[in-house]
Amino acid sequence: MKSLTAALALSLLACATTPTEEQPGECRAEAGAALVGRAASAETGAEALRLTSARRLRWIRPGDVVTMDYSPQRLNIHLDAEGKVERLACG
16 A cells, blocks of 8 residues: 555656746746836737746726636736836645
8 A cells, every 4th residue: 555655755846846847838937027117008918928938818997896716827916096007826
């Protein structure tokens, strides 16, 4: 039984990725840092997707209710009260 448990653990580790490995379409929010301060627009969204390699985009305005589900392919663009990019985060 111990050998089966060890074999299962090793097989799971073999499938795991390390935090430094980049997956296709996985969001990299730090790559979009230059967009902070820009007005929300279709052009800003397209540039954010291009820079961060994210596949999906979610705009979040102050007071918006958002789901807590995590998606490594999604970029969240947090806006300030004036509709300008305040910060970017993946998830």
